[in-house]
Amino acid sequence: MNLLTLHRDEARHAFFEEHSSSPPFFDTAMGCWIVANPRHIEQLLLEPRLGPADYAGPYEQLTRKRGLPFPNIQFASRHLPFCLEGAEHQQSRRRVAGLLSLRRAAAVEEMEDFVDRAFSVFDRGGTVELMSEVIAPLVLHAIRSVADARFMGADDFMASAAFFDRMLGPKKRLQLESRLGAIRSKLRDSIDGISQDEEGVRLTLFLAGYETLLGTLGESVHWVLRQHQAARLCDVPFPDFPPQTGVPIIERRVAESFEFAGVRLSAGERLRFYLQAFTYGDEPKAGIFGLGPRTCLGKQLSLEAWRIVTGALMRKPTRFRILEYEARSDNYIFTCPKTLLLEAS
Amino acid sequence: MSQNTPPRGQLTREAARQHVLDAIQETVGILYDPRFADILDGGDRDVTFIELEFDSLSAMEFCLQIDDTIGIEVEPADLVLYPSINTLAEHLMAKSAAR
DSSP: OOTTTGGGSTTHHHHHHHHTTOOOEEETTTTEEEEOOHHHHHHHHTOTTEEEOOSSHHHHHHHHHHOOOOHHHHHHHHHOGGGOOHHHHHHHHHHHHHHHHHHHHHHHHHHHHHHHHHHGGGGGOEEEEHIIIIIHHHHHHHHHHHHTOTTOOHHHHTTGGGGGOTTOOHHHHHHHHHHHHHHHHHHHHHSTTOOHHHHHHHHHHIIIIIHHHHHHHHHHHHHHHTTSTTSBGGGOOOOSSOSSOSOOEEEEEESSOEEETTEEEOTTOEEEEEGGGGGSTTSOGGGGGOOGGGOOTTHHHHHHHHHHHHHHHTTOOOBEEEEEEEEOOSOSSOOOEEEEEEEEO | OOSSOOOOSOOOHHHHHHHHHHHHHHHTOGGGSGGGHHHHTTOOOOOBTTTTTOOHHHHHHHHHHHHHHHOOOOOHHHHHHSOBHHHHHHHHHHHHHHO
């Protein structure tokens, strides 16, 4: 079983069926505990003896051993809630939640204004590449609007979610550093007097918002459409909740050793949680957004985006067929279609 | 990232394996351990990176070493996908043929 790419392999369905009630197990190839049992995920995400994954460690090592500088990654590590603990974590989450709450209505309005224009590509007939022609522009509108940063383009965000991928090699880490530097420069050049906290909160939205929302919408639309091939879009019964997630995996580090479900989780060890486990059967679908003190802050915006996208699809009398689907393979942490080509007639 | 100009052209299997062994020695130095003495003595035994006690930090250092010496980009993910000396050497051989 290749756990590195399981989250985007068809083999995952059998894996989750097999492990839905199993205790955590240690995978030597990945060097961490694997948790795919939804009940255990729920319990462990509330466990105070687990801390955030160490995203900054590999960069510190590259600086220490090779003198490679990563000032922008270090900046992100000091501002992203995913990297922080205790009071700093709470403060950082409050900043992100504050901006989301302030700007969400504007983002929803912007998506609603834009959605019919985006989906008009179906009216021309022929082929429609749903990701690049429809979903990506819509998500870009949403994230730019929430961040109040209309000057940002899709290229600015692309592959920035790689920040969370521990399998990145040194060259890609340097490329990421350079991309973050470019984003920060653009923010400082475009927003007069922007504070470090304001910069940090926007960086959080870009790194953790753009590609994850793109993935959740893209994977979910594909999941539903593939079960209704050759139907008319207006006849497809889209569920109220996105059935798939762009964030299939999250990680935590054991801060203090403890026993759980018959296994000993030792300080320093990593745990890899498969949130995809919540996409099966009667599992509570909200589990894909995690739970506890590190629940996804973008949940509400994601649900609004899903409502808008599926609403627009259900207004189309177009008959469709999936011609091509290809998953992105440029990282080992997220799921997102690279291509979702439909034939519309 | 390479500090010197790395050799170009296709690697033979033996050369690729030797570069992997050299990078392992540079990174974790574990091949001096009596458990692996036959490997340093020229044996062809295959050993996984887990047996060689690699962790995520040593994996990163190993990737840097490979890039420095032969100019082929390797990522920590490759050590999961090609989890032993010989499988990684074959992967490097294939990558060198493609450049």
